[in-house]
Amino acid sequence: MYAETARSRTKEQGMKITGAKTLDIRFPTSWLSDGSDAMNADPDYSAAYVILTTDSSHGLEGHGLTFTIGRGNEICCSVIESLASLLVGNSLESLTDDLAGFWYMMTGDSQLRWLGPEKGVVHIAAAAVINAVWDLYAKVEQKPLWKLLSDMTPEQIVAAIPFRYITDAITPEEALQMLRSQTDHRGRRETEMLEKGYPAYTTSAGWLGYSDEKIRRLVRQALADGWSEFKMKVGLNLDDDIRRAALIRNEMGPERTLMMDANQVWDVQQAIEHMRELSSFAPLWIEEPTNPDDILGHLAIAKAVAPIGVATGEHCHNRVMFKQFLQANALSFCQIDSCRLAGVNEVIAVLLMAAKFGVSVCPHAGGVGLCEYVQHLSIFDYIAVSGSLDGRRIEYVDHLHEHFIDPVVIRNGRYMPPSVPGYSIAMKTESLQWYEFPNGGAWKNE
Amino acid sequence: MYAETARSRTKEQGMKITGAKTLDIRFPTSWLSDGSDAMNADPDYSAAYVILTTDSSHGLEGHGLTFTIGRGNEICCSVIESLASLLVGNSLESLTDDLAGFWYMMTGDSQLRWLGPEKGVVHIAAAAVINAVWDLYAKVEQKPLWKLLSDMTPEQIVAAIPFRYITDAITPEEALQMLRSQTDHRGRRETEMLEKGYPAYTTSAGWLGYSDEKIRRLVRQALADGWSEFKMKVGLNLDDDIRRAALIRNEMGPERTLMMDANQVWDVQQAIEHMRELSSFAPLWIEEPTNPDDILGHLAIAKAVAPIGVATGEHCHNRVMFKQFLQANALSFCQIDSCRLAGVNEVIAVLLMAAKFGVSVCPHAGGVGLCEYVQHLSIFDYIAVSGSLDGRRIEYVDHLHEHFIDPVVIRNGRYMPPSVPGYSIAMKTESLQWYEFPNGGAWKNE
Numbered sequence: 001m002y003a004e005t006a007r008s009r010t011k012e013q014g015m016k017i018t019g020a021k022t023l024d025i026r027f028p029t030s031w032l033s034d035g036s037d038a039m040n041a042d043p044d045y046s047a048a049y050v051i052l053t054t055d056s057s058h059g060l061e062g063h064g065l066t067f068t069i070g071r072g073n074e075i076c077c078s079v080i081e082s083l084a085s086l087l088v089g090n091s092l093e094s095l096t097d098d099l100a101g102f103w104y105m106m107t108g109d110s111q112l113r114w115l116g117p118e119k120g121v122v123h124i125a126a127a128a129v130i131n132a133v134w135d136l137y138a139k140v141e142q143k144p145l146w147k148l149l150s151d152m153t154p155e156q157i158v159a160a161i162p163f164r165y166i167t168d169a170i171t172p173e174e175a176l177q178m179l180r181s182q183t184d185h186r187g188r189r190e191t192e193m194l195e196k197g198y199p200a201y202t203t204s205a206g207w208l209g210y211s212d213e214k215i216r217r218l219v220r221q222a223l224a225d226g227w228s229e230f231k232m233k234v235g236l237n238l239d240d241d242i243r244r245a246a247l248i249r250n251e252m253g254p255e256r257t258l259m260m261d262a263n264q265v266w267d268v269q270q271a272i273e274h275m276r277e278l279s280s281f282a283p284l285w286i287e288e289p290t291n292p293d294d295i296l297g298h299l300a301i302a303k304a305v306a307p308i309g310v311a312t313g314e315h316c317h318n319r320v321m322f323k324q325f326l327q328a329n330a331l332s333f334c335q336i337d338s339c340r341l342a343g344v345n346e347v348i349a350v351l352l353m354a355a356k357f358g359v360s361v362c363p364h365a366g367g368v369g370l371c372e373y374v375q376h377l378s379i380f381d382y383i384a385v386s387g388s389l390d391g392r393r394i395e396y397v398d399h400l401h402e403h404f405i406d407p408v409v410i411r412n413g414r415y416m417p418p419s420v421p422g423y424s425i426a427m428k429t430e431s432l433q434w435y436e437f438p439n440g441g442a443w444k445n446e
Numbered sequence: 447m448y449a450e451t452a453r454s455r456t457k458e459q460g461m462k463i464t465g466a467k468t469l470d471i472r473f474p475t476s477w478l479s480d481g482s483d484a485m486n487a488d489p490d491y492s493a494a495y496v497i498l499t500t501d502s503s504h505g506l507e508g509h510g511l512t513f514t515i516g517r518g519n520e521i522c523c524s525v526i527e528s529l530a531s532l533l534v535g536n537s538l539e540s541l542t543d544d545l546a547g548f549w550y551m552m553t554g555d556s557q558l559r560w561l562g563p564e565k566g567v568v569h570i571a572a573a574a575v576i577n578a579v580w581d582l583y584a585k586v587e588q589k590p591l592w593k594l595l596s597d598m599t600p601e602q603i604v605a606a607i608p609f610r611y612i613t614d615a616i617t618p619e620e621a622l623q624m625l626r627s628q629t630d631h632r633g634r635r636e637t638e639m640l641e642k643g644y645p646a647y648t649t650s651a652g653w654l655g656y657s658d659e660k661i662r663r664l665v666r667q668a669l670a671d672g673w674s675e676f677k678m679k680v681g682l683n684l685d686d687d688i689r690r691a692a693l694i695r696n697e698m699g700p701e702r703t704l705m706m707d708a709n710q711v712w713d714v715q716q717a718i719e720h721m722r723e724l725s726s727f728a729p730l731w732i733e734e735p736t737n738p739d740d741i742l743g744h745l746a747i748a749k750a751v752a753p754i755g756v757a758t759g760e761h762c763h764n765r766v767m768f769k770q771f772l773q774a775n776a777l778s779f780c781q782i783d784s785c786r787l788a789g790v791n792e793v794i795a796v797l798l799m800a801a802k803f804g805v806s807v808c809p810h811a812g813g814v815g816l817c818e819y820v821q822h823l824s825i826f827d828y829i830a831v832s833g834s835l836d837g838r839r840i841e842y843v844d845h846l847h848e849h850f851i852d853p854v855v856i857r858n859g860r861y862m863p864p865s866v867p868g869y870s871i872a873m874k875t876e877s878l879q880w881y882e883f884p885n886g887g888a889w890k891n892e
Contacts, residue, residue, distance in 0.1 A: 039556070040560075042556060043560075044557065068560050068561065069556075069560045071555060072557060072558045072561045075521060075525060075561065078524070079518075079521060110485070110489075111489065111515050112518045113485075115514065116566055117737075120561060121561050121566050123566070165740060165743075167713045168715055268611075268613070290611065291766045293565070293763075293764065296769075296773055296774065297770075315563060320737045323740075328742060
C-alpha cells in the first residue's frame with residue numbers, strides 16, 4: 001500500500017519550494033444557518049488557503065488551509081503570504097531535517113510576534129503554512145500523514161516538537177520514554193484502525209438556527225446512518241435549550257451519548273446555573289461554557305457541574321494554554337484544533353501532554369476541512385502516542401466535504417483512515433475557483 | 447483651566463464621524479539597538495495610526511494608535527480600517543451614550559472574532575480605534591482624558607466597562623461601591639497630581655544591545671536628571687546579566703530601586719534558576735520571566751523567587767487573562783498596556799480588578815506613544831479608582847516623544863499631568879509624513 005520507491009523519494013527530497021499561492025476561499029453558509037450557534041449567528045465558512053509549488057518532477061504541491069468564518073479571511077491570507085514567502089527557495093529537506101527549527105521559524109519572527117505572540121492571526125496563518133509543508137512531506141514519502149507520523153521513530157517525533165514553554169509539564173526525555181513505550185503496539189493498532197476506523201460523533205443535527213422539525217428529521221436520519229453520539233448547541237435561551245434537549249434525547253433514547261456546546265456565551269456563574277438546569281438530560285460534556293482563555297473559570301465550572309465533563313479547545317490558541325488547562329485539571333476532553341494550534345508540530349506537543357495527564361483528546365472538526373485534517377491526528381495519537389480510544393471520538397459535521405479531492409470516509413459512525421498520500425486537505429480546482437472571494441462565481445451571483 | 451463652554455459642547459456632541467484615515471508609521475529604531483531585549487533583537491518601533499475625521503465646526507479629529515515593532519504593522523492598519531469604517535456616519539454621542547455597547551461593537555464582530563477572540567491583531571487594532579474615540583470625546587469635552595475620566599460619575603464609569611466574562615471576579619455593583627468610596631477624595635488627589643505628578647521609573651539605560659560604557663553613561667545621566675528607579679533587560683546570557691547588574695547596581699547604589707525584565711525568554715524552571723543567581727542584586731521585580739500566557743507558570747515562579755515580585759502585562763491580551771493572574775495571585779505588579787488591551791474601556795475593567803485584589807498597577811510604556819497614553823490611565827487610577835500610589839510607578843523611556851504634539855512632561859522622575867484636551871496621542875503632521883511606511887522620507891533614504 002505504501003510501497004517504498006527509494007530512488008524517486010531521494011530525488012524528491014532534494015526538491016525546492018519554488019512559490020506560494022494564497023487563496024481566499026469562502027462558502028456562503030450563512031444563507032442556510034449551517035454552523036449557527038449561540039455566539040456565531042451567521043458564519044460564512046471560509047479557508048485561508050495556501051499552495052506551495054515545487055520543482056518536483058511529479059508536480060508535487062503542498063496544500064494547507066486555516067479555517068475562519070468569513071470576514072478577516074483576507075487578513076489571514078495576507079499573513080500566510082508573508083510567512084510562505086520565507087519558504088520559497090528552500091529545499092523541503094532543509095525543513096524536514098529540523099522540524100522544530102522550521103516551526104520556530106514560522107512562529108517566531110522577531111517583529112511579527114508582537115502581534116501575538118503565538119495567538120490570533122499570526123498563529124492561525126502559521127498553521128496553514130506549517131500544515132502545507134507536512135502535506136508536501138507526506139506526499140514525498142508517499143504516505144497519508146497519519147502513516148508518516150506513525151512510522152517516525154520516537155526520536156524523530158520528539159525532534160519535531162516545540163518544547164519551549166512546556167518543559168515544566170513535559171520534557172523531551174519524558175516524551176521519548178512515552179513514545180518508546182508504544183512502539184511495540186503500533187503495528188497491531190494500525191491494523192485495527194484500517195479495519196474498524198476511529199470513533200466519531202455528529203454535530204450535524206443540532207445547529208441552533210434549525211427548526212425543531214429539521215432537528216427531529218436529522219436525528220432520525222443520523223440514527224439510521226449508524227450514529228450513536230450527538231452534539232447539540234445550547235446557550236441562547238434556556239427554555240429553548242430545554243425543549244430541544246428533550247426532543248433530541250427523546251429521539252435518541254437514554255443509552256446513546258449526548259454532548260452540549262455553548263460556544264462561549266456564558267459567564268462562569270451563568271454556566272454553572274444553566275448546566276444545573278440541563279443536567280437532567282445527562283450530557284457527557286459541556287463544551288466551551290465560557291471564554292476560551294478562562295482556565296480558572298473552566299476549573300470552577302468543572303468542579304460545579306461534575307460528573308458532566310468540561311470540554312474546550314477549538315479556541316485554545318497554543319500549547320501554553322493547553323498545558324495550563326491540563327495542569328489545573330480544568331478540562332475532561334481536550335479538543336485540539338488542527339489550525340488554531342500552529343499545525344502538526346504543536347498538535348503533537350498537546351497530544352503528548354494530554355496523554356501524560358490522562359485526558360481524552362476529542363478534536364474539534366467541522367468547518368472547512370477540519371474533519372479531513374484531524375482524522376490523521378487522532379489515528380496517529382492512537383497508534384503511537386496515547387494508545388487509547390477510551391473516551392475519545394472525533395467530531396463529524398457533514399458539510400462541504402464534496403470540495404475535497406480526498407474527503408473523509410465515514411463508516412458506521414467511524415472515520416476510516418485515509419490512504420491517499422498527504423494531509424487530505426487539497427481542495428478541487430473547480431471549488432477553489434468557484435468559491436474564491438470576492439471574484440468567484442459563488443460570490444458574483446450573490 | 448477646563449472652563450465649561452456649554453453651548454459649543456452641545457453643538458459638538460451632535461457632530462458626526464465623517465471618515466477614517468489609517469497610516470502605517472514606522473521608525474527605523476533597529477539601526478541603533480534602541481528597544482533591544484532578549485526576545486526582540488531588532489524592533490522598528492511602529493504605530494498603526496488612525497485619524498477619525500468629523501463634521502465639527504472646529505475641525506476636531508480623534509487620533510489613536512496601536513504600537514507594534516515593525517513587520518505586521520500593515521496588517522494592523524488593515525484591520526483598523528475595517529473597524530473604523532463601522533464608525534463613519536455615526537454621531538459621537540451615539541457612541542458615548544453607550545460606551546460599553548460601543549466597545550462590544552468594536553470587539554465583537556461575529557465573523558472577525560474567530561481570528562481572536564479578543565486577542566492578537568483584531569484586539570490591538572480595536573484598541574487604536576477605541577482610543578481614537580476617547581481622544582475625540584475628551585477633545586469635545588475640552589479636557590485631557592485623565593480629567594474626563596476623573597469627572598465621570600461612578601455610574602458613568604461602570605457603564606463604560608465590558609463586564610462580560612469577569613463577573614466572577616467583580617460585578618457592576620461592586621465596582622460602583624468601590625468607585626463611590628473614592629469620590630470624596632477626588633478633588634484633593636487631583637490637586638496633588640497637578641502639583642507633584644505621578645511616580646515613574648526609567649528603562650532608558652538598560653537596553654540589551656547597549657555597551658557597558660553606554661549603560662554607565664546613561665545611568666549617571668539619569669541619576670543627574672533625578673531618576674531613582676531603573677529597569678534593566680536580562681535573559682540572553684547569565685554571565686552578561688550578572689556583569690551588567692553589578693555595573694548598574696554599583697552606579698545607582700543600594701538604596702535605589704532596580705527592576706529586571708526578561709521579555710519572555712525563559713521556561714519556568716529556567717526563570718527560577720536564573721533569578722536565584724540574580725537575586726543578590728535585590729531587584730524589586732522580574733518582568734515577563736516566561737510566556738505571557740502562562741498564568742500557572744508565573745505563579746510557580748512567584749512562589750519560588752519571593753520576595754522578588756513577578757511583573758507582567760504588556761502581552762497580557764485581555765481582561766480575562768488579567769482576571770486570572772489576579773485570582774491566582776500570580777503577579778505582584780500589573781503592567782497594563784494601553785493598546786494591547788482593547789483601549790480605555792477594557793483598561794478600566796483591569797484597574798478595578800487590580801484595586802479589588804490589592805495589586806499595584808505599573809503600566810507598560812515606551813514604544814511609540816505608550817508614555818503619552820498611560821499617564822492618563824495611572825492618574826485616573828489614583829484620583830478615582832485605587833486611590834493609592836503604593837508600589838505604583840509608570841515606566842518611562844525617552845524615545846520618540848519629539849513626534850507628539852503634546853509630549854509627556856517629566857519633572858524630577860515624575861509624570862506631570864497633561865493639560866491639553868484629548869488623549870495626548872496625536873503626532874505631528876510632519877512626523878506622520880516623514881515616517882510613513884514605505885513611502886515616507888525616512889524609508890526612502892534607507
